[in-house]
Amino acid sequence: MMNGCLPRQIEPQEPVEFEAVTVDRQGEIIARKTHRAQQYVEDPGGGVLLEMVAIPDGTFLMGSPRGYGYPDERPQHRVTVAPFLMAKYPVTQEQWKAAMGRLPPCRCKGARRPVDRVSWKDATEFCEQLSSKTGRIFRLPSEAQWEYACRARTTTPFYCGETITTDLANYVGEHTYLSEPKGIYRHEATDVGSFPPNPFGLYDMHGNVWEWCADPWHEDYTGAPADERAWEPSGDNSHRVLRGGSWHDPPDLCRCAVRLKFNPAEGEDFCGFRVMTAPS
Numbered sequence: 595m596m597n598g599c600l601p602r603q604i605e606p607q608e609p610v611e612f613e614a615v616t617v618d619r620q621g622e623i624i625a626r627k628t629h630r631a632q633q634y635v636e637d638p639g640g641g642v643l644l645e646m647v648a649i650p651d652g653t654f655l656m657g658s659p660r661g662y663g664y665p666d667e668r669p670q671h672r673v674t675v676a677p678f679l680m681a682k683y684p685v686t687q688e689q690w691k692a693a694m695g696r697l698p699p700c701r702c703k704g705a706r707r708p709v710d711r712v713s714w715k716d717a718t719e720f721c722e723q724l725s726s727k728t729g730r731i732f733r734l735p736s737e738a739q740w741e742y743a744c745r746a747r748t749t750t751p752f753y754c755g756e757t758i759t760t761d762l763a764n765y766v767g768e769h770t771y772l773s774e775p776k777g778i779y780r781h782e783a784t785d786v787g788s789f790p791p792n793p794f795g796l797y798d799m800h801g802n803v804w805e806w807c808a809d810p811w812h813e814d815y816t817g818a819p820a821d822e823r824a825w826e827p828s829g830d831n832s833h834r835v836l837r838g839g840s841w842h843d844p845p846d847l848c849r850c851a852v853r854l855k856f857n858p859a860e861g862e863d864f865c866g867f868r869v870m871t872a873p874s
Contacts, residue, residue: 604646604679604730604871607633614746614754614793621759621774631795634679636728642692644724645682647795648873649743651675656741657815658851662751666814667851675742675822680735681868683786683797684708684805685720693724701863702783702841708803708866710783714834714858717806717867724869734808735870736824737853740837744800744850746793751849752800753792758845762789763801769844783841783866800848803866804836804856811835811855833857840864 609630616625632648653674658667688705691697700710712720714734721732735743745753751771752758760767760777764784767777787797810829812818819825833855839848842864846852856865 604634617755619772639692646679651677684866684868706785711861713861732869737807737809738822764841765801771845806867807835
């Protein structure tokens with residue numbers, strides 16, 4: 595609640611259709627499917643729009659099964675998620691400036707590029723300022739919300755399949771994950787929306803910039819919540835969680851389940867975020 599009132603309602607736009615692709619172990623596209631997503635739009639100031647996508651409720655297996663990934667991604671566990679709205683893209687530099695009146699010292703400059711060099715504290719400050727400007731409560735997503743939104747009902751390491759290519763995401767293409775060909779290394783973040791979306795209609799969930807989540811760091815998922823809540827008050831508050839990988843990482847670190855711990859007061863060249871809000 596804000597100022598003693600219920601959050602302002604957000605009006606839906608016309609549903610949008612888009613295509614998501616699936617690749618095989620060689621990185622070849624083996625399927626193209628048309629999806630539809632309900633979108634909402636906020637104006638944080640100056641006519642710079644913040645597009646939100648409706649994420650449906652559901653249940654999924656969070657983390658990686660035994661024998662895959664890293665120890666902090668286990669035990670794999672079932673999580674039930676209520677519906678929410680997620681930003682279509684990582685927060686861009688023009689959106690940050692519209693809400694905050696200034697820009698962070700981004701390495702990869704450009705109005706449509708994601709903000710970088712932002713700390714967890716910077717990201718939560720943005721959420722507070724955006725909430726004040728719009729009359730709605732915006733937050734960082736929990737780890738569970740982020741991974742559920744990234745997977746978009748898929749169960750493979752990447753939402754596009756068993757592997758990924760640099761035609762589908764921005765990462766260090768000099769490295770490979772499975773049998774796909776090597777790609778390119780762009781050495782910087784790219785404009786949001788430069789690559790195909792996932793089946794929920796979200797862009798840049800793999801690579802480009804790591805995205806801050808609300809949760810404090812836990813060494814693994816032992817005792818993790820069975821719903822979408824951020825895992826508080828337990829955990830290591832001296833570190834917060836980032837998800838999704840970046841332009842500066844190999845594909846293995848861009849998987850749906852990968853987690854990174856980082857000092858919440860620091861922001862490196864690869865640190866960005868996206869926001870979420872309740873559907874009503």
